[in-house]
Amino acid sequence: QKEVEQDPGPLSVPEGAIVSLNCTYSNSAFQYFMWYRQYSRKGPELLMYTYSSGNKEDGRFTAQVDKSSKYISLFIRDSQPSDSATYLCAMSMIKAAGNKLTFGGGTRVLVKP
Amino acid sequence: DVKVTQSSRYLVKRTGEKVFLECVQDMDHENMFWYRQDPGLGLRLIYFSYDVKMKEKGDIPEGYSVSREKKERFSLILESASTNQTSMYLCASSSVQSQGNIQYFGAGTRLSVL
Numbered sequence: 015q016k017e018v019e020q021d022p023g024p025l026s027v028p029e030g031a032i033v034s035l036n037c038t039y040s041n042s043a044f045q046y047f048m049w050y051r052q053y054s055r056k057g058p059e060l061l062m063y064t065y066s067s068g069n070k071e072d073g074r075f076t077a078q079v080d081k082s083s084k085y086i087s088l089f090i091r092d093s094q095p096s097d098s099a100t101y102l103c104a105m106s107m108i109k110a111a112g113n114k115l116t117f118g119g120g121t122r123v124l125v126k127p
Numbered sequence: 128d129v130k131v132t133q134s135s136r137y138l139v140k141r142t143g144e145k146v147f148l149e150c151v152q153d154m155d156h157e158n159m160f161w162y163r164q165d166p167g168l169g170l171r172l173i174y175f176s177y178d179v180k181m182k183e184k185g186d187i188p189e190g191y192s193v194s195r196e197k198k199e200r201f202s203l204i205l206e207s208a209s210t211n212q213t214s215m216y217l218c219a220s221s222s223v224q225s226q227g228n229i230q231y232f233g234a235g236t237r238l239s240v241l
Contacts, residue, residue, distance in 0.1 A: 022167070046227035057131075057217055057232035058170075065227060102170070106228040113158045113177070113221050113228040119169035 017041055020103055020118030029127050033090035037103035037118045040084065044105040044116070047079050049088045052100045052120065061101070062088065093125045130154070131233040133218050139239045146205040148236050150218030159201035160219040160230060161185075161193060170217065176201055177223075208240045 020037045027033055035049075046065055050058035062077040064070045064086075070077045078087040086105075090097055103118040134149035152159065160175040162185075172185030174193040182193050190212060194202045201220075205212055215237050219230040 046229075048227065048229060050232075055215075055235070055237065057235045059232065060229060063227055063229060104230075108226075113223065113225070113230075114160075114172065114175065115228055115230055117170045119167075 015040065016119075017116050018103065018105065018118040021121055022119055024122040024124055026124045026126060027093055029093060029095060029125055031093050031125075033088075033093045033097065033123055033125070035088040035090075035101050035103075035121050035123070037086050037105075038084055039086075039105060039116075041105075041107075041116070042081075042084065043107045045108050046106045047077070047086050048104040048115070049075075049077060050102040050104060052102060054099075058102055090123075095125050095127050098123060098125050131218055131220055131231050133216075133233040133236050135236050136234060137237050137239075139241065140205075140208050141241055142209060144205075144208050144240075146208050146238065146240075148203040148205075148216055148218075148238070150201045150203070150233055151199055152201075152218075152220040152231070153199065154220060154222070154231070155198070156220035156231075157198070157223045158221045158230075159195065160221075161191075161201065161203045162217045162219065163187070163214040164217055164235075165214050173203065208238075210240050212238065213240045214238060 049062040052058040076089040100120040104115040161173045176195040218233040
């Protein structure tokens with residue numbers, strides 16, 4: 015079993031819909047949680063970053079962390095065709111050796127005009 | 128602004144060639160990483176470095192080596208390229224000051240080995 019599980023998709027939604035993405039993990043030592051967005055043939059770029067449990071909002075994006083369930087989510091409101099990309103979750107421990115991150119496999123999202 | 132630059136976007140090499148992939152970051156980060164990314168397998172860590180001349184093996188180091196002679200530059204070396212090393216290679220860097228270990232990525236190098 016992988017340490018971080020993420021549905022690969024593809025997840026296809028109409029423009030304007032809410033996109034809901036999630037990851038589950040098994041290591042209770044993870045404290046930092048990130049979402050990266052990766053456009054086709056490009057490198058991942060940091061989208062959201064949260065520490066421990068709770069919610070964080072940034073414009074159309076909301077990240078949620080539920081440590082008791084070992085479950086994290088990313089919501090994209092009013093989705094646009096430009097949101098079409100692969101979304102990777104990543105997480106780390108407080109003192110990760112070499113500052114390493116553990117990544118999910120990524121979910122491909124397609125927003126149709 | 129954060130910048131990680133990979134020297135090539137696309138490379139085509141022949142089996143058996145020695146291949147150098149270069150990565151430069153301008154953020155004075157201590158940590159640098161090399162990943163490969165393949166469909167269905169996600170990001171896999173090849174090597175990382177937490178200081179000049181220091182290196183640590185990641186999850187899939189076989190067939191690769193690295194060099195870090197200067198803080199801003201981290202090179203990935205394929206000693207004798209093979210077709211199963213055809214992949215997207217991503218370089219990343221992070222600061223030891225970052226509590227969350229946030230990594231910043233380059234645009235990637237798509238390597239084809241024929």
